[in-house]
Amino acid sequence: MDLAKQNGAKHAAKASGLDGVVVADTALSEVDGERGRLIVGGHDIEALAGKVGFEDLCGLLWTGALPDAATRGAIAAALAEGRALAFEQIPSLEETLTAEDGSAALLSCVAHFGARAAWRSEGQRGWVELAHVTGAVATFAAAWARRRSGSTPIAPDAALGHAADFLRMVRGAAETEAAARALDAYLVTVADHGMNASTFTARVVASTGSDLVSAIAAAIGALKGPLHGGAPGPVLDMLDAIGDPSRAAAWIAAELAAGRRIMGMGHRIYRVRDPRAAVLERAISELERDGSAGAGARLALARATERAAEAQLAERHPDRPLKANVEFYTAVLLDAVGLPRELFTPTFAVGRAAGWCAHVEEQRRAGRLIRPASRYIGPIPTA
Ligand code: COA
Numbered sequence: 298m299d300l301a302k303q304n305g306a307k308h309a310a311k312a313s314g315l316d317g318v319v320v321a322d323t324a325l326s327e328v329d330g331e332r333g334r335l336i337v338g339g340h341d342i343e344a345l346a347g348k349v350g351f352e353d354l355c356g357l358l359w360t361g362a363l364p365d366a367a368t369r370g371a372i373a374a375a376l377a378e379g380r381a382l383a384f385e386q387i388p389s390l391e392e393t394l395t396a397e398d399g400s401a402a403l404l405s406c407v408a409h410f411g412a413r414a415a416w417r418s419e420g421q422r423g424w425v426e427l428a429h430v431t432g433a434v435a436t437f438a439a440a441w442a443r444r445r446s447g448s449t450p451i452a453p454d455a456a457l458g459h460a461a462d463f464l465r466m467v468r469g470a471a472e473t474e475a476a477a478r479a480l481d482a483y484l485v486t487v488a489d490h491g492m493n494a495s496t497f498t499a500r501v502v503a504s505t506g507s508d509l510v511s512a513i514a515a516a517i518g519a520l521k522g523p524l525h526g527g528a529p530g531p532v533l534d535m536l537d538a539i540g541d542p543s544r545a546a547a548w549i550a551a552e553l554a555a556g557r558r559i560m561g562m563g564h565r566i567y568r569v570r571d572p573r574a575a576v577l578e579r580a581i582s583e584l585e586r587d588g589s590a591g592a593g594a595r596l597a598l599a600r601a602t603e604r605a606a607e608a609q610l611a612e613r614h615p616d617r618p619l620k621a622n623v624e625f626y627t628a629v630l631l632d633a634v635g636l637p638r639e640l641f642t643p644t645f646a647v648g649r650a651a652g653w654c655a656h657v658e659e660q661r662r663a664g665r666l667i668r669p670a671s672r673y674i675g676p677i678p679t680a
Pocket of ligand 1 (some may be wrong): 524525526557558559560561562564565566610614617619622623624625
């Protein structure tokens with residue numbers, strides 16, 4: 298038997314995509330795709346999003362418990378320091394900030410931060426280091442959006458919470474509390490989600506003993522791929538194309554007949570509706586109640602589109618549930634708080650950075666190099 302066949306027999310064909318392969322023990326989050334349950338640090342996501350702030354969620358992921366008031370204040374201050382440290386570097390990043398793609402710009406800025414940041418020489422470790430890097434991601438994402446729209450980057454304000462300050466750094470206006478609250482709920486919702494591709498990437502880099510910033514830059518590289526963090530922009534394009542709830546069913550039917558996928562529907566793990574979709578839908582409803590212009594109309598359109606897509610996908614795939622995923626209502630929420638669609642994936646990174654950092658710390662503690670095997674299917678030289 299040749300080597301390829303032997304190896305094939307040894308490693309039955311599970312390797313493609315690593316579906317179902319357990320690569321780490323984690324206390325950070327658990328995704329139950331059958332029941333549609335997401336647990337983060339021992340809490341259901343429904344008990345966190347809209348109930349605790351992003352600073353609390355960082356505390357939960359980085360210290361193992363929801364923080365008391367003093368720790369929460371210290372985390373908020375360290376995130377603000379990270380935003381400020383990153384802002385000091387903006388003058389030397391002018392060229393990077395003109396990149397066409399926001400995630401590419403973010404990746405380069407974060408790598409630059411790793412090479413230059415003052416905190417490295419101060420030997421920061423523990424969650425302060427995590428907070429500085431997480432804070433920096435927000436400043437760089439906002440600065441890219443400003444540059445893209447031809448405006449000047451805005452300095453961070455340490456007096457504001459992370460979500461509110463990010464929104465202000467992007468939009469340049471004093472933000473309504475309601476919009477900041479909705480964005481805060483979004484950042485909490487997406488902060489961690491099991492062993493997704495970018496989190497795995499961060500852990501692989503961390504497992505080599507490399508530094509935190511290298512792991513986060515690599516994770517951004519994974520997130521920017523369209524199969525991972527790139528769907529919310531296209532969801533908004535779809536809603537724009539449909540325009541009115543009465544046209545949703547016909548538009549979806551035409552799209553499926555043309556063999557195209559409906560963005561924001563389906564998930565590799567969930568076999569029921571993604572619980573994060575419901576959490577974000579609730580946050581948008583609250584925003585609508587608080588009077589955000591346009592949130593209500595867009596929400597009604599999104600709901601009608603989801604209903605039409607779910608029904609038609611169920612008809613076409615009776616054995617494969619295809620329901621709304623997190624990206625569906627992400628698009629509606631981020632649009633409603635006034636973020637431009639090209640900033641959606643970098644904004645995902647603003648929230649997910651907290652989870653990546655926590656996984657890097659956890660991987661450092663595990664202390665074992667991640668080094669899987671491959672199955673050689675090439676030719677064997679004859680002796
Ligand atoms: N619209 C239409 N059909 C879909 C679909 C969608 N959004 N998602 C899956 N399908 C169909 C596939 O065409 C396939 O049909 P087939 O068996 O007749 O070929 C079947 O459902 C199974 O799809 P598969 O690609 O095996 O599922 P997956 O688990 O690999 O894919 C996604 C998961 C998320 C990549 C997929 O559902 C998708 O592309 N969704 C749209 C993009 C998106 O929203 N991404 C964000 C994810 S959080």
